[in-house]
Amino acid sequence: MARKVKPPILNLTPQQESEATNKIKRFMEDRFELKLGSFEVAEILELFTTEIAPHYYNRAIFDAQTHLKERFESIESDLWALEKP
Secondary structure, X not given: OOOOOOOOOOOOOHHHHHHHHHHHHHHHHHHXXXXXXXXHHHHHHHHHXXXXXXXXXXXXXXXXXXXXXXXXXXXXXXXXXXXXX
């Protein structure tokens, strides 16, 4: 049965993809003594971009929203302090 492929949350440039696959390949060899081929490494990279990256993306968006909310509240407070009686 064919698996349903999700579109990636991010798209890497060819250079970034090459660097990522090389890092995954090196990590698997160094850490687990596994020599993976290009297809296996591409599968791992696809897993990260479709299944794991969205969690980091969403967390970054949440963190940015929180930071902006706090910053806008601070600015609003500063503006109220400037108000003339």
